[in-house]
Amino acid sequence: MKLTILGCYAATPRTFTNPTSQVLEIKNRLFLIDCGEGTQVQLRKNKIKFSKINHIFISHLHGDHFFGLVGLVSTFSLLNRTTDLHIYGPEGVKDIILLQLKLSNAWTNYGLFFHELKSLDSEIVYEDDKVIVKTIPLKHRVYTNGFLFEEKVGERKLNVAAVQQHKIETCYYQNIKNGKDITLDDGAIIPNTALTFDPDATKSYAFCSDTIYHEAIIPLIKNVDVLYHESTFLQSEEALAKKTFHSTAQEAALIAQKATVKKLILGHYSTRYDSISSFKAEAESIFSSILLADDGKTFEF
Amino acid sequence: MKLTILGCYAATPRTFTNPTSQVLEIKNRLFLIDCGEGTQVQLRKNKIKFSKINHIFISHLHGDHFFGLVGLVSTFSLLNRTTDLHIYGPEGVKDIILLQLKLSNAWTNYGLFFHELKSLDSEIVYEDDKVIVKTIPLKHRVYTNGFLFEEKVGERKLNVAAVQQHKIETCYYQNIKNGKDITLDDGAIIPNTALTFDPDATKSYAFCSDTIYHEAIIPLIKNVDVLYHESTFLQSEEALAKKTFHSTAQEAALIAQKATVKKLILGHYSTRYDSISSFKAEAESIFSSILLADDGKTFEF
Structure with a gap:
């Protein structure tokens, strides 16, 4: 499994930081998770082949998680894509994309399939012979899902x-x-x-962003190898985190500890902080295996 | 008058080139013209104050001219903007922006006014005591306007x-x-x-992108100080230009010559060309005063 962070900062794109988007490579499949503005350029910078992306998972319809989607969908057309593209995201994502394609009179020349989500319970959204993807219902200001990517147990x-x-x-x-x-x-x-x-051990990755501290996710992410959990704020901004339905680094660590995950990656940092090292320090007081996401960083497990 | 090119390449944003967007400063007003994906980052890179942009003109609803608009509108909210923002563009631009704001449950905290255009004739879309802006109906695959910015004649x-x-x-x-x-x-x-x-001489700037070679615009841009005219292709791709309703560098120069403009700026280059210098060479065979737009370049007249 290889995770490439294309962007992991909250709110507005800036000169040197990007809103949420990441690519998970698992069993030779590439999954794009969230697609903030500028994601297609980040894909290029990180030398990820556009043609290998066939499934895009959108957590929620806040701009910093999906404003780059329509551009990517359009660029696929300009690149003469013919392979089907599947988009998994909250109800409404289809209307947003199709309205823009309609008004620009630029329908895709490939199959574009929307899998709109509205369940408040975890559900399987993708499955093939080697990988299964389930939603992780999160608690944010709008309808939001995290995603759990699991390798299936192979043959003995x-x-x-x-x-x-x-x-x-x-x-x-x-x-x-x-x-x-x-x-x-x-x-x-x-x-x-x-x-x-015994077959090879399977690996699992859970993406949880954006969400307030929400213990209901713990059974769903129990013992995963890697948890990416948002930490928009530090504990000093706890009140603001509660108000905006975000988490602090300490809260993310608490979730990781209670779910006994192997590693925790922090991300979705508010741009108010000059440095992200304080996030690691704060989380390490609760949970030992902390990694910091940053744009362009890759993690292999 | 000062023109800052934020992006001047056709189609998809790439690592080092940006889709169309430019800022015209005229009589201490800042007008944003088109807003491709990544425009807000380009504004930051070029140190243009977000708060000074109160009027945005969108030529047409192809992605490379407006996919950055919703992000900019949202960022204005995050920056606690209170000043009214006016958006001038083809019918449909309002639906696109409002649908996305609605689904993200993120209405603006400032006045957001849409001035939707549908006339096939030139019309005045903006006017104050010092500046007047008129549409320049263009001929493209979808409904498209260029924009003519004119300083008003001052007092004697x-x-x-x-x-x-x-x-x-x-x-x-x-x-x-x-x-x-x-x-x-x-x-x-x-x-x-x-x-x-006599009062100070007035200056005028015409933005014409995207369009096929279209002589009907000549009376509207007659004698302007500066014409920005798209030149997506070189003459060697004339057939492709016709088919896609774009212009070649030579055709842009011909329009400049017939409209007896003072200076022609070329832009909206197809990303198929390794270098843009050929555009200048081709256009100079027709018209002498050729400038090449490029991302981050500024022109003062």
């Missing part, structure tokens, strides 16, 4: 020495990888665990 | 020596500046021309 791994020792024919291998026991010609049953190793 | 200038010589009382000065002749107590009439000098 063949213990080649063991199957050869038992002279098992290759036509049974797939059954064995699927977890079946094997009955030999002499009637002896070889348990699957004697013929296989 | 008092010839102080002459009025003193005739012992004219100061209460008559305003009448004299307004062009009136003066009758002295002895009945002698002093013609205004003997008491005044």
Whole structure:
């Protein structure tokens, strides 16, 4: 899994900081999460191939999370894209994009599919043979979802020495990888665990932005490998965080601790702070494994 | 008059080039013309005060000319703007902006006024005591206007020596500046021309983008000081220019020549060209006073 932060600052784009957008590479799939203004330029700067993006997840309809979407959709057309594009986001995102395409008389030359979300419960929004994506209902000023990306458990791994020792024919291998026991010609049953190793450990990533401190998400993100949780403010601005339905670095750390995640990445910093190092210091008083997102930074797990 | 080019490249924003947007400073007013994605960052980079922009003119609803508008409107809110903002653009621009503000539950805290355009004839869209702005109907794939910015003729200038010589009382000065002749107590009439000098010469700027070669605009931009005319293509791509309702550098120069403008600024270059110098070379074969727009460049006249 590789996470590229295209932008992780709150509110307005500035000369050297960008609003929220990130790319998650998982099992050779690229998922774009949020799409603030300027995302297409950030994709170019970070040398991410436009053609590899087929699924875009939008957390909520505040401008710093989606104002770059219509430009990206249009640019895909100009680049003669033909592959389908799927957009997952709150109800209304379709109207916004289609109205602009209609008025510019510029329909896409590729299939554009909207999966509009309105459920207040977690739901599966994407699934293929290797990856599953679920929503994480968040609590913000408008309808908002985080997203949980999970690798599916793969097949069990063949213990080649063991199957050869038992002279098992290759036509049974797939059954064995699927977890079946094997009955030999002499009637002896070889348990699957004697013929296989555990599959690779699966990885999971949870994106949670924007949200007030909200313990209801804890069961949904329990034990994830990496949690990105917004920390718009420091604890000194706790009242402002509550008022605007945002979290502080300390609150993000508390969520990480209670959900026993492996790593916490902080982001969505208010532009009022000169430096982001205070976010790490504050969060580390609660939770030890803290990373700071920053524009252009990549994380591999 | 000072023109700042925030962006002057066609189609998609790239790492080092921006879609159309420019700021015209005229008689201490700042007018923003078009607002492609990333305009607010370009305004910051070029150190243009957000608070001085009260009027935004949108030529047409292709993304590279207005996708940055909603972000700018939102940022004005975040900056606690209270001054009215006026947006002049094609019918539909209001729906686009309001739908997005509605869905993000983020109405502006300042007066936001839309002046939607649909006339196929030139019309006055803005006027105050010193400046007048008229549309220049262009011919493109969607409804498009250029804009003509003209300084109004000021008062005549008092010839102080002459009025003193005739012992004219100061209460008559305003009448004299307004062009009136003066009758002295002895009945002698002093013609205004003997008491005044001509007012400062007025300046005018015409923005014409996007458009196919379109001679109907010539009477509207006749003798302007500066014409910005799109030149998306070189003459080698003439067929493509016709097909996409754009102009070549040569065609822009021909319009400049026929309208006997003083200076022509070329812009809206297709990103297919590695260098923009060929645009100047091509246009100079027709018209001598050619300038090349480029992002971040300023022109003072």
